[in-house]
Amino acid sequence: MASHLLAGERLVRALLPGGELEPEQLPPRLRAELEAALGEKPEGGDSASGPAHLVSFRLIRELHQYLRERDSTLYLHELLEGSEIYLPEVVKPPRNPELVARLEKIKIQLANEEYKRITRNVTCQDSKHGGTLSDLGKQVRSVKALVITIFNFIVTVAAAFVCTYLGSQYVFTEMASKNPDPLPFPSFPPL
Structure with a gap:
């Protein structure tokens, strides 16, 4: 489940000295947590794609609450412009080798049963020789x-x-x- 946000350039610039959040006089604890979060990189983040910083939803909610209490003209949706929800890579557990072997056996069994069902009424008689005596009985x-x-x-x-x-x-x-x-x-x- 998503619990973090990949901060966009606007949020990073707003927190820098001289940024949009400086006149708001953020509480020191909130500012420190935001700066610490914007200094980190995600586990799967590559530096080639540019700066990617993870900010938790809890910090975003605290920032939003603080801006609302101060009746700020700076809106959260403007700060989050260019940000994306961070969805961590889901790590699949390795499959049990015994289970994989059993599944392969079951697949082979089912394939053989299907083949037998399909070829149940196919005879090996050559059609040039006229068929068997049972075919004659059916025709009569x-x-x-x-x-x-x-x-x-x-x-x-x-x-x-x-x-x-x-x-x-x-x-x-x-x-x-x-x-x-x-x-x-x-x-x-x-x-």
Whole structure:
């Protein structure tokens, strides 16, 4: 977690003699702590990138509180211009060699299982020789199922036709036999 700030040039210049913080008359303890902090370099700081000084957030808060109490026209955000939050490098602990070896074994096992699952239905038979007897059995069963389906369709269509044809003869003959003598139309007297 970040707890320090890389001080920018403006904050460093403000603390030097004749800087912006001189008229504010900082308390001696705060000034001494700030000067000590600005004199240090961070652990990972390289001198090629220029002066980089670490200041703790606690010192920045104290400076901000002091400036607010004095009703100073110098604002903290102006002093911190060019500063950056310092994030120290995270040091990863070395890995346990036994754990690494176990993980490698598990990875190899999983890769082998995946390979076996993928190649489970692949046969080593040469496709030029026509396959095995089990392939012939599968083909015969699929053809048999297709023939039975076609036969059932034909029988169903024929039965529906016969049922409709014979049923229509019975329905229409009964209606004709029920009404053998039609009544003559009544005659109306002439007008």
